[in-house]
C-alpha cells in the first residue's frame with residue numbers, strides 16, 4: 001500500500017507495480033499531485049505549488065523513471081528558466097551555456113570563480129545521482145554500493161561535502177552583497193535554506209537546474225502525477241481517490257492494517273507513506289516508534305508557503321519569460337513576501353486558462369507558526385495578514401509584470417491552512433527539510449520494518465526531481481526487502497515440508 005498520490009508516492013508505486021508488486025495508492029484528494037498538483041478554478045488550471053520541473057535530462061530522475069515506465073512526459077524546455085529581479089539589477093538564468101556565461105559575467109562578476117567549481121561539482125553529482133540513490137546509507141550494504149560507484153571526479157570536491165555554501169563563498173572572497181543575495185535566493189527555492197546553512201555540495205547541484213534543463217509541463221505540472229497514475233494502472237496497480245488513511249496498525253506478525261475515513265480496511269505486507277514524519281507519527285499513534293516520536297517532537301517546523309493564484313489577460317503579460325524570481329530588499333531576510341516566485345502558464349497552452357488569458361502562480365516562503373496562532377486567536381487579524389501578504393506578493397510581481405494588480409481578473413490566496421487542507425501536510429509544512437548537512441540527511445526509514453517514507457521529507461528532498469530520486473531508492477529497498485522475505489518464507493516452507 002502507498003499512502004498519498006504525490007509525485008514521490010506515485011513514482012515508487014508505479015515502479016513497484018511494474019516489478020510485479022500488487023500496489024494500491026490511497027489518495028485523500030480527488031486528483032493526484034499534492035504540492036505538484038494542478039487544480040481547476042473558474043476556467044483556470046492553476047499549479048498549486050510547483051511550477052517548474054527539472055530532472056528530465058538524460059540520466060536525470062524523471063528521465064530514468066520515464067524510460068522504465070514507458071512515459072512520454074508532456075514537457076517543453078523553458079529557456080530562460082527564470083529571470084531574477086534583484087533590487088539593483090536583473091539576471092536572466094539562461095539554460096543555453098554560452099548565454100548564461102555571458103549573463104553571469106556581466107551581472108555577477110564577483111562569482112566568476114564560484115561558477116567554475118559549481119559546474120564541475122554539479123556535473124560529477126549528476127553523473128552518479130541516478131545510479132547512487134542510497135544516500136544517506138542506512139546499512140553497510142548501502143555504503144558499499146555508494147562507495148563502489150563514486151566518480152573519481154568527485155574526490156577533489158569532497159571538501160564541499162563538509163562545508164556550507166556561505167563558507168565556500170567566504171573562502172573565494174565573495175563579499176559583494178548582490179552576488180550573495182542572488183545565491184541566497186537561488187538556494188532558498190532549491191535547498192530550502194540560504195547560503196549560510198546550505199550544504200555546499202548539495203547547493204552546487206541545487207542551483208544548477210537552469211543549466212541541466214528547466215521544463216514546463218503541458219496542461220500544468222499536475223500532468224506529471226497524472227502520467228504516473230496512468231502508468232501505475234497500466235502496470236496493474238490502482239489509485240483510490242477520496243480515501244484518507246486515518247490509522248496504521250502494526251500487526252503482531254509485522255504486517256499492517258490501514259483504515260481510511262470511508263471505513264475501508266486494507267491489509268498490507270509493506271507500506272510506503274508519501275507523508276511527512278509528523279503525518280506518519282499521527283497515523284501510527286501508539287504504534288509510533290520512540291525515535292519517530294522524538295524526531296517529530298524535536299525537529300523545528302519546516303517552511304510553509306503563501307501563494308496567490310492570479311488570472312490575467314495574456315495581453316497584459318510580458319513576453320520575455322514565464323518565470324520570475326523577485327527579491328524586493330537585499331537588506332532583509334528572504335521569504336515572507338520579500339522574495340516571490342512568479343510563474344505564468346504557457347502562452348500556447350489553451351488547457352490552462354480561458355481564451356486570451358493565462359494562469360499565474362505566485363509564492364513565497366513563510367513561517368507557519370504565526371499563521372496558525374492568528375487563525376485560532378484573532379480571525380480579523382488573520383484576514384488582515386492574508387491581505388498584507390497578498391499585497392507584498394503583488395508588489396513583488398509588479399517588478400516583473402507591471403500593472404498586474406490592475407489587469408488581474410481573479411486573485412485567490414493560498415495560506416498554510418489551505419496547504420494543510422489540500423495536501424494533508426500537518427501545519428501546511430511544505431518543501432521538506434533544509435539541506436544543511438549531508439551527514440544529517442533524513443533517509444526513508446521509519447524505525448518499523450517494511451514501512452518507509454517517500455517524498456520530500458526524504459533525501460534529496462524537495463522538487464519533483466528530488467522526490468523522484470528518493471522514490472527510486474525506496475523502490476529498490478522494497479525490492480530487496482521482498483527478496484529477503486521470500487527467502488525466509490521459502491525457508492519456513494521447506495523446513496515445514498522437511
Ligand SMILES: Cc1cc2nc3c(=O)[nH]c(=O)nc-3n(C[C@H](O)[C@H](O)[C@H](O)COP(=O)(O)OP(=O)(O)OC[C@H]3O[C@@H](n4cnc5c(N)ncnc54)[C@H](O)[C@@H]3O)c2cc1C
Nearest residue numbers: 004006008028034035049050051052245424455456463464
Ligand atoms: C509553493 C511551492 C512551490 C514549489 N515549487 C516547485 C517547483 O517549481 N519545482 C519543483 O520541482 N518543486 C517545487 N516545489 C516542491 C514540490 O512541489 C514538492 O517537493 C513535491 O511535489 C512533493 O512531493 P511528495 O511526493 O512529497 O508529495 P506531496 O506533494 O506532499 O503529496 C502527498 C500526497 O499525499 C496525499 N496524502 C497525504 N496524507 C494522506 C492520507 N493520510 N491519506 C491519503 N492521502 C494522503 C496528499 O493529498 C497528497 O496528494 C514547490 C512546493 C511548493 C509548496
